Amino acid sequence: NAGVTQTPKFQVLKTGQSMTLQCAQDMNHEYMSWYRQDPGMGLRLIHYSVGAGITDQGEVPNGYNVSRSTTEDFPLRLLSAAPSQTSVYFCASSPGLAYYYEQYFGPGTRLTVT
Amino acid sequence: DAKTTQPTSMDCAEGRAANLPCNHSTISGNEYVYWYRQIHSQGPQYIIHGLKNNETNEMASLIITEDRKSSTLILPHATLRDTAVYYCIVRDTGRRALTFGSGTRLQVQP
Numbered sequence: 177n178a179g180v181t182q183t184p185k186f187q188v189l190k191t192g193q194s195m196t197l198q199c200a201q202d203m204n205h206e207y208m209s210w211y212r213q214d215p216g217m218g219l220r221l222i223h224y225s226v227g228a229g230i231t232d233q234g235e236v237p238n239g240y241n242v243s244r245s246t247t248e249d250f251p252l253r254l255l256s257a258a259p260s261q262t263s264v265y266f267c268a269s270s271p272g273l274a275y276y277y278e279q280y281f282g283p284g285t286r287l288t289v290t
Numbered sequence: 291d292a293k294t295t296q297p298t299s300m301d302c303a304e305g306r307a308a309n310l311p312c313n314h315s316t317i318s319g320n321e322y323v324y325w326y327r328q329i330h331s332q333g334p335q336y337i338i339h340g341l342k343n344n345e346t347n348e349m350a351s352l353i354i355t356e357d358r359k360s361s362t363l364i365l366p367h368a369t370l371r372d373t374a375v376y377y378c379i380v381r382d383t384g385r386r387a388l389t390f391g392s393g394t395r396l397q398v399q400p
Contacts, residue, residue: 218390266333281333
């Protein structure tokens with residue numbers, strides 16, 4: 177299993193540009209989520225999905241859209257990039273939301289918005 | 291979720307046990323204690339979790355006090371590869387996500 181994969185690893189955007197961060201998992205996990213991590217800080221939840229066709233907002237959803245058309249993929253779209261969105265983005269998955277499931281994280285995408 | 295308090299940083303000698311404390315004095319009865327670590331800006335990695343009994347797996351041991359107000363993560367024989375930021379997280383079973391604080395930066399010294 178490849179686990180959780182994310183592309184690209186690095187990205188530089190200009191203010192106002194849009195882009196999609198890709199996330200895929202090959203473990204047939206129902207639950208997927210996106211976090212962002214600002215320098216020296218912990219991770220904050222952006223959006224999450226409990227299954228194909230179902231998404232919901234997390235702690236910091238503004239400026240981001242998600243969709244979940246398949247179990248495997250959970251892309252994160254930046255609609256109009258702003259310097260405040262400069263961060264490292266992590267995608268995570270788990271079999272479900274129950275307490276006994278660990279979350280598996282991808283390697284991250286480092287985004288810089290100039 | 292209950293708030294957690296961890297030391298900002300700790301050092302440990304290679305080969306010795308690393309004991310990382312966490313205070314969660316406002317924990318409620320249905321909240322679990324989780325530990326994750328993040329090595330050099332990689333994605334966080336699950337270590338262990340528990341409710342009230344002590345837990346052990348191949349990576350670490352988790353000791354939770356009887357009143358559940360604090361816990362200790364023990365890495366029995368720390369190696370240089372254990373240098374990382376360790377996050378103690380308290381999570382309600384119904385919560386949709388993990389709430390990460392700032393964690394403890396563990397530096398294992400040769």
